[in-house]
Amino acid sequence: MAGLAAPPGGIDPRSGFCAATRTYHSVRTAGTFPPESLPVTVAAYAFSLLSSPLPDRPALIDAATGIAVSYPSFLAAVRSLAGGLWSSLGLRPGHVALVVAPSRLDIPVLHFALMSIGAVVSPANPASTADEYAHQVGLSRPVVAFAAPEVAAKLPAHLRTVVLGSDEYSRLSSAGAQAAAPPPVAVKQSDTAAVLYSSGTTGRVKAVAITHRNLIALICAHAENHEKVTAEATEAGEEPPPPAVTLLPLPLFHVFGFMMVLRSVSMGETAVLMERFDFGAALRAIERYRVTLLPAAPPLLVAMIKSEEARRRDLSSLLVIGVGGAPLGRQVAERFAAVFPDVQIVQGYGLTESSGSVASTVGPEESLAYGSVGKLASHLQAKIVDPATGEALRPGQRGELWIRGPVVMKGYVGDDKATAETVDSEGWLKTGDLCYFNEDGFLYIVDRLKELIKYKGYQVPPAELERILQSHPGIADAAVIPYPDEDAGQVPMAFIVRQPGSNLTAQQVMDYVGKHVAPYKKVRRVAFVTAIPKSAAGKILRRELVQQAVSMGASKL
Template sequence: MVNTESQQRTLPQVVAATARSLPERVAISDGPVSLTYAELDAARLQAARAFLAVGLGHGERIAIWAPNMWQWIVAAMGAQSIGGVLVPLNTRLKGAEAGFILRRSGARWLFTVGEFLGMRYPAMLSGEDLPDLQGTVLFEGDAGDDTAWTDFLARGDSVPLAEVEARENQLRPDDTLDILFTSGTTGQPKGVVTSHGQNIRAFATWSATVGLTSEDNYLIINPFFHSFGYKAGWLAAAITGARILPVKQFDLDAVLGQIHRDRVSVIPGPPTIYQSLLSHPRRADYDLSSLRLAVTGAAPVPVSLIERMRSELGFKVVVTAYGLTESCGVISICRPEDSAERISHSSGRAMEGVEMQCVDADGVPVPAGTEGEIWCRGYNVMQCYLDNPEETARTITADGWLKTGDVGVMDEDGYVRITDRIKDMFIVGGFNCYPAEIENSLHSMPGVARAAVIGVPDERMGEVACAWIVPAPGAALDEAAVIAWARENMANYKVPRFVRFVEELPMNAGGKVLKNELRQRMAAERG
């Protein structure tokens, strides 16, 4: 059963309640750092005092640009406890991409690390104009001219706890919890605004559906900047009292060792993670008997993989789910009792309290078994796109239906199978890629007159970008040069893996690029 009391709570109320009921339960284990729920609650309050000390106002934003780590959670919870709004940044973004989101959100403080996987985040922002940013705090690494995390926390020592409590008491479930930026077909990232109450209800419901409990040790591989790692990750764990095990960087041997050592029971992620576990040559050297629950999605899941996850990896529950950033990250989900065939061939049915339908081009529901655009309605639908009423009105109907832009087929039992995308989005290794955004970047490259981007199949990544470019007159471009420029100017998963040069792009009478024709050309070329 879903705890209906939690559905109308704020984040600080939920974390405090878990700390009261499970004070000695380990909340986070991150390398040498271990925090019980009582200690996590105390750390949250100390961070909240620090935010008050630097003057963070109700509704003001903080950004976090860092890999999965315990400080990420404490900073987010501290700001959210006093009405601050979380803006996560993808760790793969380049400086210009991160700068756009920082400006668009008006973030007052940025929390980051000095370096991760060769990316030096503070240095990447050196040329960006960030008029609203008051300061940068480093979770780890040499802070230099910025503020060290421990020094930031120390600023809260002079703030009475009563001030935090007063701000917490002012919070309401419909206050904004976070703004997650999602790319769009217009080429500019849009900020998705969602509230405390709707996220807590969504992931109390999600947790009850999949069976996440305080007995679970939850290995969170999905990045915290994504709703899967954040909301279906540490937020769901905080609601249920599960133990959070953040994974900073995926390494198969390290993951196997951690399953063995920490008695990991829950692993989420795309199918490739489970395929990698199954194919590891030394899998038998590790005790994987603690594995219990797998939540997957973002790519088709073969029936044979589900059966092997159950028989060889020992998962008792395997479920798939579907959602958007605009739906707090979840719309539909399979149920633990569903068959391997149903889990493989669908993305589940609407979760409790949410409606889902497939409609035709006029918004009229289509019969079961007929393809249509997937719409959803319920408490999980975003409040709006940040400062973008026009796009909000295009996406949410007057009677509250969210147009997902995905095409699917729903069966008689309400289970939906995603069949296509109305938009041109494609998925690279679990990350959504929007051609318009990549095209906009390529148009700023010297020598590029026009660019069109499509997704093409890739055995390892699912899909990768292929750029079709019309060079400017006299420009001397080649594939290597375009790819090298793209690596310098956009996140790695967006970088085209293939570049084709043409004198002109195929277009219809209205001037729209015929991307189906480009896909056909690429398919013919690759055989």
Template sequence: MPVPSTVSDLISRWERERPDVEALRFEGSSWTWQQLAQRVRRAAAALRANGIGPGDRIAVLDLNHPSCLELTLACARIGAANAIVNFRLAPPEIVYVINDAKAKILFVGPEFTAAAAQIRDKLPCVERVLRIGGDADEYEPLLTAHDPDIAVHPARPDDCFVQLYTSGTTGFPKGAMLTHRGILAHSANVATDFVLGDDDAVQVAMPLFHVGGTSYALVAIHVGARMVMLRTPDPVAVLDMVERERITHTFLVPALLAAITQVPGVDQRDFSALRALSYGASPMPLPVMRACLTLFPGRLHQVYGMTEAAGVVSSLGPADHENPAAEHRLVSAGTPIHGVEIEIRDPATGEPVSTGAPGEIWVRTQQLMSGYWGKPEATAETITPDGWLRSGDGGYLDADGYVYVTDRIKDMIISGGENIYPAEIERVFAEHPSVADVAVIGVPDDHWGEVPMAVVVAAPGASIDENALLAYGREHLASFKCPRAVAVVDELPRNPTGKVLKKELRKPYWAGRDRTIV
């Protein structure tokens, strides 16, 4: 079978080989590969008829819906790109993303119609706003009005067809241009490592504006697996779908898994079809991991990745999760997946560091984005001339090649000349029975420059004894790493992928100072 050179080749293959096999299921509807291919061609025709051509962008602002995936595939056929908007952003950020992408058409789900109307006059590039779903749906009539377009733009491997925006924990988000080459490489590499084939059923639960949504769906398309899409990742709905649809592969974030472990009767559910439960995008507290190991034995895959690399770059498989002799590896991100190289470099010099020494995680793979949309300087700062991606994550490699992610380089605390990685402290405090959630930040100190502070959320039914918690830290950590204070909050601010927004936590402590940490 010829190796596909574009994403459009994948749909054509399954339409030819498995026309009547179910490709996608969403709520009460389902589509075969032939039906999906025809809908994508109609969407391509509709976009062309509305003036969308090679190099243009559209945008989708919606919860998960098959139309978003169809529009992404349609863009791949005509040489355009779908800039999928993070619907959890604040209105000014949504305006920024749509304008940054220079999107000509904005597709909007029913939950966001009013919000889109309020910002409409701030979107000078948008020529048309179209509603998806609901009583005023304009998407299905748009498809019906156009015959399937059989023409395919002669895409090059490095052409962008989907533009996903980074989480923007510092500054405004940047549009990572994901390409045919990068997505095909990621899909093949992940399918190999996670043993995913055309007889499998893949749950698409994460938002499509994230690689855990769109890239994961494209992995399923790569192998011809059946996709079952969830509009929103509600814990009970996730479990119901896994049972009802006999899901074999899914990807969930730790915050969602923590909620799943608390669903009444979860231990009585039938997970016999499930073979691979991947989790990532943020660290999993060890108490949650232990609960998941009990619920999902032999199925857990921790993944580490980034938007700029189309998704996953390393994985810790079930054997490492359940090896008593290597329990320390539970806090690692595993080893590089197929087709990925990982090195640790000195963030200042770019030179490799010795085994076990901390530095910045660098990644080289065919999966990489072509760059940040409209930001050549940021692209040059991130991707080296010889093809290495500077992740911005701090970490180290052990002697066996396992990757340990410590923190974002910018989150590292430098106290009296000592480098302190908050994740080390967070792992200790997360084990305390009174703590449900924790983040460690650097706060100003007149003597040391900055010192660690623990920001904690109390466990249900518990209260935080700050002095006792600090004493617990001193028992388990080197003295220079111990937080000097504890702040108790109702919840930690997080972005849609579950990453704590430490910039927001630091802001009040550094306000008005000549030196600030962002």
């Protein structure tokens, strides 16, 4: 192989592969991090990168109302709220605060204020059920919750809850302006900054501890990518890209949205927040606010390709669409490029457990590698490991992707067993994804070794839905699989074995699950079968069911 011409122990400059260790190394330029021994929060680090005077563009804009928050106002609001959280609420470093709200302007202020005093922000989905919140609270053990009025009643009664927008919250927000600023807190970079919720590799939701160092590393990687794009434009005699105006149709409790706000603020850019995703509203926001960057899951590209309105609107400001949350097929990428030839597709890949981005395409040339999620981010190493033998593999060979570096999570809160199963003693994070690198160092996601269903970028664990289904008295056995769907990517489909004598209908099955889970986890297709195929060890043979579902066709379901 041409890519393996490096001397023994050397690193191939094209692929980043070291033949001696069977390890891939990032070929990106590695910027410098602050020394690990320096006590600093990610909030302080992000603010330290801002220019002086502060950027003269909005930090945040509400897509629906057009209300904008300037950088001076944003920093002042963060400092004032931080003072209130410290002096009035008594929050201290290490205290966990649950945040349950849609993407409103006060949420980034709250996130930064919490992290700036060393408190741990733990954002949760406002569409979750009371049962799901009880499980999350049991894991992360918050001392307080900040909740939108419409969701506060679903939180556990014992948990102190401050309702966003209430008089109590307003007093906290302004308290810091009157009170003395919180004393400087000695927060280590290795301390937890955020607890995000992920399904991990299997089963119920897990609480992922992300450190200040993890998030600082992400910010540095984004800054390095921006410098690369700027340098390439300058070399080509072109204008460097303007400061991004990013539309965020992504929820801020998801690692993708959480990370994009951090990135936007640290780089002095503008984030346009959408409370909930609406396709028409997103198109109008791109036109109204001259959006240049749109992070999205693949179904949004499919919708734009099909949309007459997308062709009618003035979307000429849009320079980049950043795809993440699920793999983007080559065919969709090529169709999108044909309809929107001036929009660069940047593909990326990451996990909650990696604090976000692991790999991405950077610049116009890399973005043409359709089907790939790009090259390893700076400071990262990777292995492709044969799941059967544990052998580390060469370029072009498929196996489980393992990664190591400063973005790897601290661990799952309250679950040492799951942490040990996911991150080994040498710091390798086992992603559960079947992948390969080509000889140019581009990473390709082939399939999911772990069994999560990707519904519009959300992770839906089949085991959780199966547990609910199996609790129904009319169900003898059940299995849940991903069913391909052009708009959503995948939808949860249930195969049901009825109890003898049961006349359970598909609608009753879907309604039953819907009562117990957030809307994105709902079962959307049902097939009744006489038995669930299983291995000798009792493991559901999902691949057989997926093939059966596709061959049955929609008309027979």
